[in-house]
Amino acid sequence: MRRMKRMKAPFAAKRFVDEEFPHCQAALLAGSVIRGEETPTSDLDIIIFDNQIEEAYRESRIEYGWPIEVFVHSLTSYKDYFRSDAERARPSLPRMVAEGIVLKDSGILSTIKNEAAELLNNGPAYWSEQTLTTKRYMLTDALGDLIGTQNEAEALFIANTLAEAIHEFVLRTNGQWIGASKWIVRALKQYDEDFAERFVKAFDAFYKTGNREGIIKIADEVLAPFGGRLFEGYSVGK
Incomplete structure (x- = not known):
């Protein structure tokens, strides 16, 4: 037809x-x-x-x-x-x-x-201190999972989680709107084209070769202004 x-x-x-x-x-x-x-x-x-x-x-x-x-x-x-x-x-x-x-x-x-x-x-409302702390902890946790896993199938989906989390963290902490699906890259480009390019290259390298270093580096970069990775001392509901 x-x-x-x-x-x-x-x-x-x-x-x-x-x-x-x-x-x-x-x-x-x-x-x-x-x-x-x-x-x-x-x-x-x-x-x-x-x-x-x-x-x-x-x-x-x-x-x-x-x-x-x-x-x-x-x-x-x-x-x-x-x-x-x-x-x-x-x-x-x-x-x-x-x-x-x-x-x-x-x-x-x-x-x-x-x-x-x-x-x-x-733009969106800024995160509260508690939300920022929670998001910092969750990003650290996912990053640790990627660094530690030896299971390549698991690593694929951990990387997916990190892509969402990194994009959300950098945009929300800079007062920018976030995206979903194809709008993740578009939102990042609207914020900072250089960062968006490095973000895409880091995940592209992982999916093509399994190299995790680019993702680790960019995650640490966005966490650095807020004290870096967070595990010890994090508490909810205490």
Whole structure:
């Protein structure tokens, strides 16, 4: 069966909104297609603002040759998602709203976009001393596991844990938003391209050759300003 030819992304997104949400107050197209990072597997991220809905929801569709992820909000529900994203330090919805191109607007998007931009510019709340201590201990613990294990299968997954932990630690201690999956590297590049390059090289070397030294070095680097590795004296609930 011949694959359906894709419409241009903005046209497909606009048609989807017109046909599926004709009475919405506003709609945005976000994601890789508007950043010039489109790949053969890219989808359309569409955000809908509709005062007729009672609860926000997300839905996946395939239309006009495109996989479509649609995020539907009332004129107030997005605020809860903004708040939740800020608390977890991964601003998925605010970022989509801030960068999104307008598909439809009854006059409300300027305010919502300003809210998203302000949240992004403010950055996440800084860790408390207790949280910082706990994260420092957890990073030390995972690092010790990587140094000590002789099981290469286990080492693969310890390294995965360290990649998440190192990226989170360096970004949160510097007041930056974190990422997940492909956004780990993107978030690191937004913070410091040199650090991001060294981070990728360290893990690339491990996965290709088993050399752990680069990971150990970069973990110690991010821990150093906060006293280095932490084990002795760490306590919870005492």
